[in-house]
Amino acid sequence: MNNNYEVRYASSPEAVKQYDTEALRNEFLVENVMTKDTLKWVYSHYDRYMVSGVVPVTKSIELESIDPLKSENFLDRRELGIINIGDTGTVTVDGNSYTLEHKEALYLGQGNKKVVFSSKSANNPAQFYLNSTPAHKAFPNKKIGINDVEVVELGAPETANARTLRKYIVNSVVDVCQLQMGMTTLKEGSVWNTMPAHVHDRRMEVYFYIEVPEDQAVCHFMGQPNETRHIWMANNQAVISPPWSIHSGSGTSNYTFIWGMAGENLDYSDMDTCKINELR
Numbered sequence: 541m542n543n544n545y546e547v548r549y550a551s552s553p554e555a556v557k558q559y560d561t562e563a564l565r566n567e568f569l570v571e572n573v574m575t576k577d578t579l580k581w582v583y584s585h586y587d588r589y590m591v592s593g594v595v596p597v598t599k600s601i602e603l604e605s606i607d608p609l610k611s612e613n614f615l616d617r618r619e620l621g622i623i624n625i626g627d628t629g630t631v632t633v634d635g636n637s638y639t640l641e642h643k644e645a646l647y648l649g650q651g652n653k654k655v656v657f658s659s660k661s662a663n664n665p666a667q668f669y670l671n672s673t674p675a676h677k678a679f680p681n682k683k684i685g686i687n688d689v690e691v692v693e694l695g696a697p698e699t700a701n702a703r704t705l706r707k708y709i710v711n712s713v714v715d716v717c718q719l720q721m722g723m724t725t726l727k728e729g730s731v732w733n734t735m736p737a738h739v740h741d742r743r744m745e746v747y748f749y750i751e752v753p754e755d756q757a758v759c760h761f762m763g764q765p766n767e768t769r770h771i772w773m774a775n776n777q778a779v780i781s782p783p784w785s786i787h788s789g790s791g792t793s794n795y796t797f798i799w800g801m802a803g804e805n806l807d808y809s810d811m812d813t814c815k816i817n818e819l820r
């Protein structure tokens with residue numbers, strides 16, 4: 541068994557108001573995402589979103605069903621998004637191999653049975669970041685290369701939020717049931733992501749902070765717009781954002797993050813923007 545899991549229940553905004561630092565971190569922060577030769581899932585009850593990562597080093601790692609799914613195969617009732625943030629790797633799906641270079645992605649639809657992750661080189665392994673959501677229809681598997689993504693430039697250097705957003709898994713690029721994933725890179729000198737912040741009560745979201753330089757950190761902001769909290773985050777850590785919460789961050793340097801979300805709709809632009817000077 542190379543696959544294990546942890547369940548995170550959903551909390552109400554009223555309950556979260558009372559949380560101290562430790563409680564906030566226990567509920568929302570995922571400290572160890574990229575585990576070597578194992579797949580450790582966090583199964584969130586917000587939209588039943590699942591988050592994991594795997595770094596195959598000494599062997600190939602197979603995707604296994606876990607007990608909360610009560611299904612024979614992991615993808616019997618789910619879809620899966622994979623983004624490789626490491627070196628060259630391969631995902632073999634029922635005998636078909638997809639090679640993923642650094643920052644390439646793969647969408648796997650419902651109904652695939654055997655999924656195996658491997659690295660080309662043990663010295664420079666692949667690092668597969670994984671997000672999964674319930675699915676009710678089988679859409680074709682699709683690799684998304686760096687030229688397939690939709691690129692959006694956001695922010696400005698004057699407001700320290702100049703960043704490039706890349707949409708990988710959105711319904712204009714690949715057919716999906718409810719999963720959306722992409723990557724946002726802050727420009728040098730810019731530190732604020734998703735500012736102005738927003739809420740989308742129709743979708744939960746998970747941020748995975750990467751390329752945070754050693755000895756630097758990202759302060760992630762969550763909570764209702766009039767009742768915010770912060771979580772200090774290190775490189776390669778993820779944070780769960782409830783549908784009622786803002787999700788924004790400021791770093792002590794520039795950095796990159798992968799966002800993933802699911803819920804009521806596939807409309808990326810369905811978000812309620814918060815006025816910066818009204819945040820509390």
Ligand SMILES: O=C[C@H](O)[C@@H](O)CC(=O)C(=O)O
Nearest residue numbers: 703705724733734735745799
């Ligand atoms: O709902 C959308 C997500 O929060 C992110 O795509 C926002 C983001 O990457 C950014 O503004 O930098």
Ligand SMILES: [Zn+2]
Nearest residue numbers: 738740745787
């Ligand atoms: Zn969002």
